[in-house]
Amino acid sequence: QRAMTTSTATADSPMREEFAKYTDYLNQLNDKRERVVKASRDVTMNSKKVIFQVHRMSKDNREDVLAKAENDLAAVTDQYMSKLVKELDGTDFWKLRRAYTFAVQEYVEAATFCRFCKAGTLLNLAEINASLLSLSAESLEPLQINVLDYLLGLADLTGELMRLAIGRISDGEVEYAEKICRFVRDIYRELTLLVPRMDDNFEMKKKMDTMLQSLVKIENACFSVHIWNHELARALGPRFMSPVDES
């Protein structure tokens, strides 16, 4: 009968011992990847909630809303980013990057969004990474967000800033909108220089297109409110120019 000879000899071949090692390696790697994916989903979802919280800001409630948002962000850092750090276990940051990159991008988006609304400045990668240092156990190499994920998160930030700008104009805060406009212009311009150098920049290129669209939306909004204000100033006459310029 066919194949009689071949199927028996294999039971305890010397190869099997070798392959047992490979098996362990692959199993552990896959388990780790799964844990990282799960931790990442929590980071993503809760970072999104922080972003929504910031959008609840209006002229009158800014401090309260932002204080809550910062609290929520701190909770994301302490509860969920720390879990991600733990699951990553101090290694394989690059190997498993695809499993957590979207979460980290969303986290960067939330953190930089909070900072801009609070202080009008860009939260630096170094600052974020400094805040992550305390999360990992002493013995482990701490997770440090890489430049690529930071920049990808920043690209998404500009979409949120666009929404914010439109809202601020409705709320009468034209100067705030103009500040956002300048900020997004700066980021966009800086990124144009960096994009071609980024690893796998296909994704980033798409985000740059979206970013330009967002920027144009902000600029168009500033344009309409500007000509509108200008017409108003003319209508009211020179005596009444100043309060309008202040707005």
Next chain:
Amino acid sequence: QRAMTTSTATADSPMREEFAKYTDYLNQLNDKRERVVKASRDVTMNSKKVIFQVHRMSKDNREDVLAKAENDLAAVTDQYMSKLVKELDGTDFWKLRRAYTFAVQEYVEAATFCRFCKAGTLLNLAEINASLLSLSAESLEPLQINVLDYLLGLADLTGELMRLAIGRISDGEVEYAEKICRFVRDIYRELTLLVPRMDDNFEMKKKMDTMLQSLVKIENACFSVHIWNHELARALGPRFMSPVDES
């Protein structure tokens, strides 16, 4: 200053109370979806492991290997499917289907694969669903896998059966391969009648193409071994026909 009038009045509008209800609803739904997604990943990964275990089967170790596979499958059911059932919380089976359908398909694939290897029969949907009944608490409506997910899982099963058939032929079990061939033919033929009726059948149509390819691979393998055996039988003369036919 612009917008002075509008931003103040909103704080305690009657709408807010209404929207607080909507907010709660959406938050709960999203949280539930997240939990279901996570439970689903466990089901998927562990079902895949069961399938690999079954593939370790050879002529000599069948009972042992399958016993272990069935054990593992039972563990998937008890530990991971039960968690999925719990997270689904007895409701929203259709609403959240997209969050768990791939997991359930993979589970069906694993369960039907085990059954075919053990008994040579098709594990029915009713049997699977019966085994799930015990997982949910008395008070809840139990998760019942729907026909669509079952059929989608079945379509994937044929890919595993193809791999199995090729392996069985190498292992000399030609009759086993022919049995698989007949089984896959039956499933394929039955499914051709059902596909057009399935919801969103685009996915299933793709799987049907893959299934036909798998079937053709099995048939081609059976063909080569058949003509090969026939040539052998001729070479050995009529006296030696019988042992070959038996193989």
Next chain:
Amino acid sequence: SSSSSVEKQFEGFRVHLEESGNVRERIRAVVMEMEGAVRLMHSSLLLVHHTRPNPDVLEKAKLQIEVLKDLFGGLAQILRECPGQYYRYHGDWRSETQAAVSLITFLHWLETGNLLVHAEAEKKLGLDNSEFGLDIEDYLTGICFMSNELPRYVVNQVTAGDYDCPKKVLKFLTDLHSAFRMLNLRNDFLRKKFDGMKYDLRKVEEVYYDVKIRGLGSGDSIQGHATQA
């Protein structure tokens, strides 16, 4: 034999799928009628853009609500035969439902100046029983569509000489927008629609101030202007 047990199960599936295929065909027929009713109601309501709103226009539009109610009743009837499967077929009538919501909430606002809340919308469409309700995301999407009509409405009303309209709409839309901000939306269709509402709000605001600086609204003079007059 194994093959015949396979056959038997699949025969069961065939029956099951044929039934659900029939359900879909029946839903399709109702939905096509819903599309017609929505279209008619939309056509009737659009007239508010070209005249000052008046009872005749609104009454004609309201007639379709009853039609829609009956059609939703028809859907509910069909779905009653498939308990627990509302969301299986939900995608088939989704966009018509959203359009219907946008129209009845617009109509309600025209009549009362208030938002038709979810429970009332369900009631109006005869969806108030526990089996066949109005999905909240559909309701919210419908509200966004309604908001999209408001800038156009305000522009046309001002053109037609109603200078008090912008203020009323602005108040309503500001409240609505602020209420929407409480929601945590996933990055999906609804969020995109909500983004559009911001532009509606801004356009209405611009019209409001256009009217105001020209001293056109009743009792709405702004300081600068007032002084000037």
Next chain:
Amino acid sequence: SSSSSVEKQFEGFRVHLEESGNVRERIRAVVMEMEGAVRLMHSSLLLVHHTRPNPDVLEKAKLQIEVLKDLFGGLAQILRECPGQYYRYHGDWRSETQAAVSLITFLHWLETGNLLVHAEAEKKLGLDNSEFGLDIEDYLTGICFMSNELPRYVVNQVTAGDYDCPKKVLKFLTDLHSAFRMLNLRNDFLRKKFDGMKYDLRKVEEVYYDVKIRGLGSGDSIQGHATQA
């Protein structure tokens, strides 16, 4: 000012990304050489299909191993400057590594009849330090590519008159396949390659029996045949 602090940070990124861009360019140059070396080695080894294997053929192929070792050394050198970023650039030399593994393991099998295990492969390619190792999935993929050569080898050897070759290859491939089955593979590239190994195994088997029933192998007569002779 805010704008200049932004600029400063981005200036840092620019430097960082330029550096990593340079790393990529340097890797690219090495990988192009690796591709050439792999191609040469492949060409040399292919000669085993057309003649009985002989030391000359193998020696010539082995020369390239040293070249590859040096090139991997070059890569390691580059990567040493970016600690912990092996997997950042890994995709850039992946397919060349897999091809290299397939060739050295095939060569090793031709010489010894045994599988070159992972640790030995690392050593042969000079990858044995902890910083720059041989990724296990790349090693396993390389093994699958090697397996793809075996049916062709066996067919050509039999044509060239070596009737004992099929048995030897069959034993080896059976063991290898059985060892592979221990792995839990994700549904990915490696799994697809492993599926191909099943077909290799079957083809080798057919050749083995072709030879056997014709009583061609040494000491390999099957009963029926033997009796007949």
Next chain:
Amino acid sequence: SSSSSVEKQFEGFRVHLEESGNVRERIRAVVMEMEGAVRLMHSSLLLVHHTRPNPDVLEKAKLQIEVLKDLFGGLAQILRECPGQYYRYHGDWRSETQAAVSLITFLHWLETGNLLVHAEAEKKLGLDNSEFGLDIEDYLTGICFMSNELPRYVVNQVTAGDYDCPKKVLKFLTDLHSAFRMLNLRNDFLRKKFDGMKYDLRKVEEVYYDVKIRGLGSGDSIQGHATQA
């Protein structure tokens, strides 16, 4: 023999396919000329955006109508040889026909302020015989394309100082849009184009609003403003 009967049949097919291939090539040649004529006419008509409309511009555009008429005559000639197959080749000249309709109806509107109705359009393009008519869906699609030009036209006319233009266009477009809404369109290309018409309408409404709120149109003084004066 069976084989030769197959051959004979295929010889028949060869002739059939060659003939229809030739028809397509001849249609292609005519359509390429139509494309050119449409382009020229479009270029001429575009000048109305940059000046107040004047007879010279319109006359130059009208010259192309005769060219188009001849070309449609050429198509009709070709199709006469394939009775009953108008719709088989219809797709080949469809988009040029739609473009032609959009241009001649725009031109007609500029001259008369009225919609060029289907029968007149057929006549203008020499399509009035029963064999080769102007497909109604193509006519309607062309109308939608024409509507897309109106917002731009109105913006440019106001810039050029014609403040009465928006009112006139708005009246025309409102009527047209409301006539369209009576149709029960399938979910296809035409429906999508028609859905776009509402954006044209909205834009024209906004321009009319801009003009009116600033009291620019003749007989368009706003009440509030009037009092103020």
Next chain:
Amino acid sequence: SSSSSVEKQFEGFRVHLEESGNVRERIRAVVMEMEGAVRLMHSSLLLVHHTRPNPDVLEKAKLQIEVLKDLFGGLAQILRECPGQYYRYHGDWRSETQAAVSLITFLHWLETGNLLVHAEAEKKLGLDNSEFGLDIEDYLTGICFMSNELPRYVVNQVTAGDYDCPKKVLKFLTDLHSAFRMLNLRNDFLRKKFDGMKYDLRKVEEVYYDVKIRGLGSGDSIQGHATQA
């Protein structure tokens, strides 16, 4: 007035579009039944891969031909009301017709070993009157689909013990392929399908080769073998 003449025209369009919408709905209903009949026939015919062909299998498949004939009759009935518009709606039943042709020609070949020619196919499907025929490109596409079934058929028949099948199929397919090559196909769907036919031919050639080199077919003894005997 101008506005009412527009209205009147659009009323005419409404009627026209509604009528053609109804035609499409009626066609849709027939086509859905055709799809079901085709599916049943396909499923019956699939059984020829499971066993040696036998009358029962073929008889069961043949039952559906009558069903299809009735359905095509239904289509013809509908189209009779729209003279000259066969090709307007043609796309709606095209793929079902092609599938039907592939099945009836396969069945005919199984019974007779000959190609069912176009005129016979038209007759079988009741399409033989001049108004509603079987489009030649659809017929040819159906033939290509039938050809795709042959490699699988031949493989399974040999496995089932019919060693003369490959020769027969090869003869048929070679003739068919060579007849097709006379056609001058445009660069379209049919051309692509025909290009695929060469893979069917190659596979059948290989099966015939496999059978012949092993001396399995009747009257197919190979010389080398013969000498040896």
Next chain:
Amino acid sequence: SSSSSVEKQFEGFRVHLEESGNVRERIRAVVMEMEGAVRLMHSSLLLVHHTRPNPDVLEKAKLQIEVLKDLFGGLAQILRECPGQYYRYHGDWRSETQAAVSLITFLHWLETGNLLVHAEAEKKLGLDNSEFGLDIEDYLTGICFMSNELPRYVVNQVTAGDYDCPKKVLKFLTDLHSAFRMLNLRNDFLRKKFDGMKYDLRKVEEVYYDVKIRGLGSGDSIQGHATQA
């Protein structure tokens, strides 16, 4: 022998392919530098959106023109070695050339308000000898890309207080668009880019309209307003 004559021929091919491979590698190196220079120039020019245009911004951007000129010189040098093969490698530097053209023509327009014509562009980029010129389609595509920048520019200049900018840009873009329309473009990339230009034109027209209707531009007083004054 035949085999060695084959070998000899392939040795010739090897040399040929290696040479053209080297040419490509050298072109690649130059093109990568061009990409960098284009990027820097783009980034500098983006500043015109941030403020009213000023000499500093333009001077900084201009620095890169010299860099580009040198790089094009490098390309020309390489191509000089392969006479008649400009178009063989053309695709390798095409998109960088188009980007460069868009930037230098934008810069030139900012400085002079005129279009940089083809001959001048060639000269600026040092492409004025007969061997290595600026492909006309690349020049035209670059012009289209430049046009895409204008709507954004005009919006930002108005916001920055330059109310006369729209009129100037509109004049330029109208002339440019009308010049383009004379061309008979094939249905390709350039045609698609040109089709996009009409959206730029429409946006600039709207900005001009917005400015003019509010009486913001100098010498742009609107009649209605005038009366009121």
Next chain:
Amino acid sequence: SSSSSVEKQFEGFRVHLEESGNVRERIRAVVMEMEGAVRLMHSSLLLVHHTRPNPDVLEKAKLQIEVLKDLFGGLAQILRECPGQYYRYHGDWRSETQAAVSLITFLHWLETGNLLVHAEAEKKLGLDNSEFGLDIEDYLTGICFMSNELPRYVVNQVTAGDYDCPKKVLKFLTDLHSAFRMLNLRNDFLRKKFDGMKYDLRKVEEVYYDVKIRGLGSGDSIQGHATQA
């Protein structure tokens, strides 16, 4: 004025583009004829698969070479008017050239058993002047296509009883493959086609194996078998 200098420039572009458009149209006409000739030649040559090769079949195929030569002459004529632009239009006749090469080299091999070298191929197709040659990569791609025909040829010849064919083909293909391996191909279309050649080689090896292990070829007796006899 500036505007008219722009116009003048674009008038130049119009002429330029029209000329190159005409060139493309003329090339298109020639290429369509080439496609036909290639198709006819292919059809004729395919007959070698169904019979033992014979002079009649080859002679008929050879007739088309002259046709192709004339058509290439036509192309050369057109290109002579555009010096230095061979590679600009090269893509337009590329695939027909490759197909032509595959056919004439296959034909040549059938007649002589040798590879038709590049210079001979150029000569056969009348491409031997310096202006309009046969691109080397097209020649090589054509060779790869020819190689794809060989497995099929060998299978069919063995079926037809020519057991010595595999050995001959194997020798030819092995030499060809080994000559190809000397080339350093870029990662492009040609490389992909060449990678496919190894499957042809493997298939031919397997056929040779099949013939040899059964002792069918002349002078191909297998040792074991011989002993047994």
